[in-house]
Amino acid sequence: MAAVVDLGAALRELVETSVLTTVDAGELVATAAAARALTARLAAATRPVHQLPALDDLQAFRRVYNPVTGPGSAFAPPLEIRREGGDVVAEVTLGGAYEGPPGYLHGGMSSLLMDQLLGAAAHATGLFAMTARLELDYRAPVPLQTPLVLRGRFDEAAGRRTVTSGGIARADDPHRALVQARAVFVTPRSAQREAYLGRIVDATGRQATPVQPTDATAGRGSGSAPA
């Protein structure tokens, strides 16, 4: 795991620097060639996408390459989601790689982060669930290179549906939401889950379709999960 985390961190810094660099074209091309050599090295052995990474554990909601929370993902800030009372909370500072309007977070990046956070609020009940609806209201632009706080909470559950909501604020003004979000998650029926995830195998080749309690109020898992 330490090596996966190390490479994730190194690639994250490389990607961030690649959008802010002003070195000349020759340097960019030389860096690209060196990056391709690294790709070839990593490509010496790979898994198919339907086989889970060896470090993943679906039952514990551990996904090391999740593009929001995965420490091994160069895309992920990564968001470290923790429980705080009944809420899920994460602090993060985002760089130029996440930019939409000049100097601000891409609106779709806000939705990506909130989908994960609101999913974590739903999964805090121990469920494997998938996003069914996501709504975002953008009150003000979210600044880059500024400490942010993201918060999500469980609102209600009925049958296979779980509703959560939350928002993004500046850490120095945490009660003024820049973005507000609400999501509905649905736990797939057994047959759907099988249809969607029946091909998934773990690193040893064994079937690894996630199982979970069928009652939305049962179980307590950890906060970070697939969404």
Next chain:
Amino acid sequence: MAAVVDLGAALRELVETSVLTTVDAGELVATAAAARALTARLAAATRPVHQLPALDDLQAFRRVYNPVTGPGSAFAPPLEIRREGGDVVAEVTLGGAYEGPPGYLHGGMSSLLMDQLLGAAAHATGLFAMTARLELDYRAPVPLQTPLVLRGRFDEAAGRRTVTSGGIARADDPHRALVQARAVFVTPRSAQREAYLGRIVDATGRQATPVQPTDATAGRGSGSAPA
């Protein structure tokens, strides 16, 4: 531009391979060290985040590091958005780096892509506008490593608000939306735009706050824009 595109493509392949690799920990650590050497090389000269990259042109909606459409962004697939009649359309195939549930696109990635596409449908009217509301309905999971088609259309405009909608489907089943989305974009008032973007300068240090027609029906720009 060719060098920026080359590095973007090389880093995109490196990130994708980094989530699928099964090489041993020693190889991962060695790759991380080599990646850090590349970061140091690119970090020899950088811009602050409020200074636009030299290749960007806000008036032409050209953002080379946009995390959805930017050819220089390792995060971006990149989505190539084109006009087709009154619609905006993009075809894309996404890999393991974009995964949420095992084998499927992260729900938040669907929202990231659709925010950009629906923004392009709004910006096709020539406006600089920012996302005010985004709604997504997830009908079925979106498969990875599968050709997809994303489509967006202009619905209506009133004053500073523009509404667009669209969806994501498999390219081989383009009329069955897996994800449906709707967005409201707002053109900031002049004072807001100044407050939000007044610090932005171009690569030569000149102020580069975007300007645009104030009438939502005026002007015709290109399809890809900040969102």
